[in-house]
Amino acid sequence: MCPISNRDIKAAHDYHTATKHSYWSIRLGSHFLDWEQKPLLFKLYPTLPAIPLPRDITPPAAEALDTISTFQPAGTSALDLTGLAQVLFFCAGLTKKKVYPGGEEHDFRAASCTGALYEVEIYAVCGDLPGLSAGVYHFCPADFALRRLRAGDLRGELTRATAGEKTITSAPVILVLTAIFWRNAWKYQARAYRHFYWNGGTILANLLATAVSAQLTSRVVTGFMDARVDHLLGLDNEREASLCLVPIGAHSPAVEPPEILPIAPETVPLSKRETDYPLITQIRAASMLLNEEEVQAWRSAFAPRPSPPLGDQYFPLYPIEREQRPIRTLGEAILRRGSTRQFAQLPISFQQLSTILERSSRGIPADFLGGPSTTLLDIYLIVNSVENLPTGAFYFSSSQQALELLKEGTFRREAGYLCLEQGLGIEASVVVFFLADLERIIERYGNRGYGAAQLEAGIVGGKMYLCAYALGLGATGTTFYDDDVTQFFSPHAAGKATLFALALGHSARVHGRITRLRPGAD
Known part of the structure; x- marks a missing residue:
């Protein structure tokens, strides 16, 4: 079957219309929460050893409003494992536990998420760092640890996937944000595709501000060949998809990668049964960039628009x-x-x-x-x-x-x-x-x-x-x-x-x- 082109724009219009909330859609909907099938809130690799992250990290001390508003820092700092741990904790780590009357407990993370379902996962693709060897890693907030999916410096594969994006080619670490479909769709059904980006965005707000505080350059990269990135991470792209890449730091050129062989590391099932929402897989497939030409076209697409004049009041x-x-x-x-x-x-x-x-x-x-x-x-x-x-x-x-x-x-x-x-x-x-x-x-x-x-x-x-x-x-x-x-x-x-x-x-x-x-x- 031929893939749907990103330029077949009826797909986005159809998805948006089909997932609108209205007075009657809420009242006539038959969806209910099957609590026995509530998804596990963490992606777990039972056969991969944990690499604990440093726990003696310092909270970002910069004044919050300055870091939130700064577009791009000077980028004077080098990144090591402790610096990576700080970024990961303050964008997606477990920050507090609340016990409600009756004894119910709930863990909160650094960034907000619809329904507290935390469907956005973070992976790190890095060269050799002080304290961490080059590889592809998954970050797990549950035990604040990394698990290595691939060994070696494979950042060059992300250079290929982004058609030579300059910030990718020189970053010592590239974080990849993905979304696990079922974890959010369990509650929000097909509308979850919107939530992937909302929840990824709140994580990115924290991530960008933390990078500014640490004097590390960072950038949100959304133009990439999806299949290459998903393959590098070993994703089942019918259930989990890459959202964006975030290169952190600079002055660390990537090397030419070897052939990227398939991997399929074992993961713990999210729940006994999952419900498929075809609207999610359809809009995701219709939004993919398939080759270098499409990536280049994406990167050059932005055109500024004039601001409308203000009224009298x-x-x-x-x-x-x-x-x-x-x-x-x-x-x-x-x-x-x-x-x-x-x-x-x-x-x-x-x-x-x-x-x-x-x-x-x-x-x-x-x-x-x-x-x-x-x-x-x-x-x-x-x-x-x-x-x-x-x-x-x-x-x-x-x-x-x-x-x-x-x-x-x-x-x-x-x-x-x-x-x-x-x-x-x-x-x-x-x-x-x-x-x-x-x-x-x-x-x-x-x-x-x-x-x-x-x-x-x-x-x-x-x-x-x-x-x-x-x-x-x-x-x-x-x-x-x-x-x-x-x-x-x-x-x-x-x-x-x-x-x-x-x-x-x-x-x-x-x-x-x-x-x-x-x-x-x-």
């Missing part, structure tokens, strides 16, 4: 100055982070909101974006309670660093409804909605542009998470009624698709005992 951002209040370090923000389950319905300051928007919109080093001021996203807000700002619906202009008032009024009830009728939208001080012109994006990028837009939304949302916790606030991602969000913000948002939503505000205390875990704790 707008509010320039007024970010917090550093000396006005103490700001948490990046390590403190990540260790305190946790998706807020209830908001206190207290106002946040306009300075706090300005700081979150300004710092999270300073750009992402990614191959599908043209630079620090470019984006695929349009950001809209429902403001419920912000000091010195009227309640209402707003559009955020990142280029002009201002909020445009679209309509004034009290919209708590509407915010709750749009967030799939959840109280979080009512209680939050602000609900942020990420929209995009999917027609334009898919036309230019092909089906793969759909995942890229979702990934950018996850990264920017992850940055907002970190900013909120750096400022002593709370945040949580939330799902939504797709077309109703667009309708609410129209005519300004007419023709745009909703990608992601995030609620911000003061967290209310929820009963339960929290134990904060040190890096690598059992």
Whole structure:
């Protein structure tokens, strides 16, 4: 059977339409959670020996808001095993354990994830590092260890897969983020494909900030030949797929790799039975890049778009100055982070909101974006309670660093409804909605542009998470009624698709005992 081309863009439109939430789709859906089949939350290789990562790593001490907003650090540091352990822990490690009334325990990781199902896995492809020999490794947060899948310096295979991407060819370590389909689809069915990129994005927000704190260069690379990367990692690509590559560090040229033979290391089954969702495998197959020409075309696809002029009523951002209040370090923000389950319905300051928007919109080093001021996203807000700002619906202009008032009024009830009728939208001080012109994006990028837009939304949302916790606030991602969000913000948002939503505000205390875990704790 011939593979579907990335340019056959009907696939992305069909997937997006088929996975929209609406008032009636929620009520008429027959899905239920089969708790006996809940997937294992860790990928385990029972026959591969563990290589423990150093546990005496130091939390990133840089001021959180600086690391979140820096597009690219100077890149003066060399990477060793301890540095790699720091990056892995603060983007995907186990950070705390909460015991709820009744004795139920839950482990939290450094970055948020829909349903706390953690379907995103991380692999490391590296040359020889101080403390670690060259190879292909899988990272397991459960025991904070690596397991070697292949020996030898195979970074050159990723150079081939990316058609010579410069940051890949010189990085001592390339991290590969993948998604295991069933682990998220168990709860979210075919819509899980969207979640792969949201959850990968929140991990990347932490990863990029941690790299900045350590003075390590990093970049999100989404243009690669999927089959080559999946083959290198030994993935069953009907069940797990590569999302992106992240080269970390520089000045370590890769060598020409040998022939990459197949591997199929034994893994522990996620559950006794898995349900297949063909929409996921179909959109994934339709988004793959098959050869060097398609990778090169992907890399050159970005075209900047003009920013729309602001209306008559707008509010320039007024970010917090550093000396006005103490700001948490990046390590403190990540260790305190946790998706807020209830908001206190207290106002946040306009300075706090300005700081979150300004710092999270300073750009992402990614191959599908043209630079620090470019984006695929349009950001809209429902403001419920912000000091010195009227309640209402707003559009955020990142280029002009201002909020445009679209309509004034009290919209708590509407915010709750749009967030799939959840109280979080009512209680939050602000609900942020990420929209995009999917027609334009898919036309230019092909089906793969759909995942890229979702990934950018996850990264920017992850940055907002970190900013909120750096400022002593709370945040949580939330799902939504797709077309109703667009309708609410129209005519300004007419023709745009909703990608992601995030609620911000003061967290209310929820009963339960929290134990904060040190890096690598059992």
